Amino acid sequence: MGGKYRVTGDQYPRMRRPKKRGRIVAAVIASVVVLGLFGYGALQLFDVFKGDDGDTKANAAPQNRPCTPTTTAPALKPMALPQPAGVTVNVYNATTRGGLAKTTADAFASRGFKVKAFGNASPPYDKKVTQSALIVAGPAAEAAAREAGTQVAGSMVKIDPTRKDKNVDVMIGNAFTALASPADAAKARVVAANPPPPKAVCATGAPATTPAKAPAKP
Known part of the structure; x- marks a missing residue:
């Protein structure tokens, strides 16, 4: 090459990405991963304390469900018993x-x-x-x-x-x-x-x- 800018020597300069910028990108990615794991763990912990196993309706306690009361036997009247x-x-x-x-x-x-x-x-x-x-x-x-x-x-x-x-x-x-x-x-x-x-x-x-x-x- 001629003119004002001319490369001399027997080696070409290497084009590299600045090291500082690469470290920033890696740090951002790591932060996102950590925050995602933390959020998932917090959600699981919340479900444990809430008692939600993904099938709340199927596993609801029977005593909390509305029902029509019935009796297993007819009522007996008080009665004087003989000797x-x-x-x-x-x-x-x-x-x-x-x-x-x-x-x-x-x-x-x-x-x-x-x-x-x-x-x-x-x-x-x-x-x-x-x-x-x-x-x-x-x-x-x-x-x-x-x-x-x-x-x-x-x-x-x-x-x-x-x-x-x-x-x-x-x-x-x-x-x-x-x-x-x-x-x-x-x-x-x-x-x-x-x-x-x-x-x-x-x-x-x-x-x-x-x-x-x-x-x-x-």
């Missing part, structure tokens, strides 16, 4: 254990109940009573059935609307071991005479909750 001497029972063995009807009938008799008959349970109940005892009676003997049921912890009373007599059938079940102690029978008698209302539950099986009242306006 054991005014209750006539038939004791039937619905288990595979032999001699249970006779010994249980004697135990009822020793507590003042009138025992009319004892023996094996009929086919509708034989080997089909899982609880300690099933007390079966007609509507006219409901109070007597409740009285007999106080003597067997874990028993259940069944009212047969087709029955017209006032006798009470005690179907001994698989869970039966012995009659309740006199003290426990006395406590059960109080509950049987004044049964608590059945607990309301939701259709999902969770207990029904009473909705909170709105605060009164000033």
Whole structure:
């Protein structure tokens, strides 16, 4: 090359990007990456404390969902119970254990109940009573059935609307071991005479909750 500007020597000058500018660009990129990671971590931490797992609606607590309260059993009315001497029972063995009807009938008799008959349970109940005892009676003997049921912890009373007599059938079940102690029978008698209302539950099986009242306006 001629003229005013002329390159001399046997090497050409190298064209390089200024070092200072390259460092600034690298620092900016690193800052952006760090800020992005920090923001992502903060978002994850917020979700942990919030309890949001990405499926909030599906995992909402059942007790917080609105439901229509239902009851598992009809309410029983308070009822004056007769004394054991005014209750006539038939004791039937619905288990595979032999001699249970006779010994249980004697135990009822020793507590003042009138025992009319004892023996094996009929086919509708034989080997089909899982609880300690099933007390079966007609509507006219409901109070007597409740009285007999106080003597067997874990028993259940069944009212047969087709029955017209006032006798009470005690179907001994698989869970039966012995009659309740006199003290426990006395406590059960109080509950049987004044049964608590059945607990309301939701259709999902969770207990029904009473909705909170709105605060009164000033």
